[in-house]
Amino acid sequence: MPDISKIAVLTSGGDAPGMNPCIRAVVRTAIFNGLEVTGIKQGYKGMIEDDMQDMQRRSVSNILNLGGTILKTARCMEFHTDEGMEKAYQNLKKRGIQALVVIGGDGTFTGALRFSKKYPDIKVIGVPGTIDNDLYGSTYTLGFDTATNTVIDAIDKIRDTADAHDRLFFIEVMGRDSGAIALRAGICCGAEAILLPEKETAIEDLIKGLKGGEYDTKTSSIVIVAEGDKNGGVYDIAQKVKKEVTHYDIKVTILGHLQRGGAPSAFDRILGSRLGFAAVNALIKGESQQMVGLEANVIRLVSLEKALNQKDKFKLEDDLLEMAHVLSI
Numbered sequence: 001m002p003d004i005s006k007i008a009v010l011t012s013g014g015d016a017p018g019m020n021p022c023i024r025a026v027v028r029t030a031i032f033n034g035l036e037v038t039g040i041k042q043g044y045k046g047m048i049e050d051d052m053q054d055m056q057r058r059s060v061s062n063i064l065n066l067g068g069t070i071l072k073t074a075r076c077m078e079f080h081t082d083e084g085m086e087k088a089y090q091n092l093k094k095r096g097i098q099a100l101v102v103i104g105g106d107g108t109f110t111g112a113l114r115f116s117k118k119y120p121d122i123k124v125i126g127v128p129g130t131i132d133n134d135l136y137g138s139t140y141t142l143g144f145d146t147a148t149n150t151v152i153d154a155i156d157k158i159r160d161t162a163d164a165h166d167r168l169f170f171i172e173v174m175g176r177d178s179g180a181i182a183l184r185a186g187i188c189c190g191a192e193a194i195l196l197p198e199k200e201t202a203i204e205d206l207i208k209g210l211k212g213g214e215y216d217t218k219t220s221s222i223v224i225v226a227e228g229d230k231n232g233g234v235y236d237i238a239q240k241v242k243k244e245v246t247h248y249d250i251k252v253t254i255l256g257h258l259q260r261g262g263a264p265s266a267f268d269r270i271l272g273s274r275l276g277f278a279a280v281n282a283l284i285k286g287e288s289q290q291m292v293g294l295e296a297n298v299i300r301l302v303s304l305e306k307a308l309n310q311k312d313k314f315k316l317e318d319d320l321l322e323m324a325h326v327l328s329i
């Protein structure tokens with residue numbers, strides 16, 4: 001029999017498609033194993049404000065196909081403070097909650113680790129849920145696959161009009177510190193160039209490529225710029241290029257938050273289900289301060305410490321970038 005009898009689940013940070021299948025898996029795996037389960041609203045905000053509700057197996061009916069998160073999410077500044085954490089702790093204790101499943105990204109895990117070091121009687125397991133795919137210890141995070149497919153769908157449509165008008169498009173995709181979506185979308189859509197936060201691109205080199213030589217027989221060009229690229233933003237880059245590349249009519253599109261919505265892909269539904277199931281089973285085994293991740297198609301535990309501290313070691317694959325360049329000539 002597990003040492004715990006009541007757990008809670010929350011989603012925090014940017015929402016990601018696949019969070020709902022994961023919530024469903026957490027709730028049903030807990031109930032199947034005789035645990036009570038509470039849903040916390042709006043991430044750490046709900047923990048501080050005691051905005052929670054007990055969940056039953058039917059509380060999560062028909063949510064597998066929904067984007068967003070039925071528990072809602074938030075970015076909560078108060079949880080950064082000791083006072084905020086204490087309020088959250090007292091609310092959990094009052095309700096008899098002994099363990100948490102936190103679904104979110106690096107910020108969520110940083111908060112969870114701090115909280116669980118401060119209050120080790122509350123066990124914590126993290127589920128990597130962010131479209132940014134920027135955590136060490138899981139080849140894929142929840143939502144990345146769906147978001148990438150959404151981006152591809154949008155860029156394919158832009159390619160149609162770019163080609164019809166012989167235009168050059170600069171398209172900004174999400175990723176504050178991560179070029180994961182940009183790189184994959186660049187390969188899938190045959191982008192002529194991909195600008196990423198992880199790798200500097202000199203504007204002069206970009207201009208050289210677009211001006212003539214490599215791409216001069218193309219009727220349209222797409223340059224994908226990840227949000228976090230260090231060249232000063234997509235409008236600025238387009239402006240600089242416009243001065244030098246005169247044979248193209250240049251347009252800019254920022255895809256924005258449409259990238260975060262939509263029904264989760266098959267991959268994200270399965271990943272969310274597997275990670276949620278594994279998270280509860282880890283809590284039952286007495287684990288804490290761990291993340292459940294997918295490596296080589298196997299679900300493994302990795303310490304939250306490692307998932308966060310080795311985050312910078314998670315590099316984008318250079319071979320993919322090189323391949324994207326070769327295949328776009």
Ligand SMILES: Nc1ncnc2c1ncn2[C@@H]1O[C@H](COP(=O)(O)OP(=O)(O)O)[C@@H](O)[C@H]1O
Binds near residue numbers: 013078106107109129
């Ligand atoms: N250093 C920290 N201490 C406590 N809580 C934190 C810390 N960093 C982030 N958090 C909490 O986690 C939430 C989600 O983090 P954020 O970076 O916005 O998204 P994500 O988890 O998707 O990376 C924050 O709004 C905050 O409540």
Ligand SMILES: O=P(O)(O)OC[C@H]1O[C@](O)(COP(=O)(O)O)[C@@H](O)[C@@H]1O
Binds near residue numbers: 013106107131132227
């Ligand atoms: O929706 P917001 O709060 O404007 O945040 C936008 C950011 O959220 C993301 O979509 C996801 O990031 P997180 O997982 O860290 O929340 C980033 O790609 C983007 O920079």
Ligand SMILES: [Mg+2]
Binds near residue numbers: 013105106107132
């Ligand atoms: Mg993050």
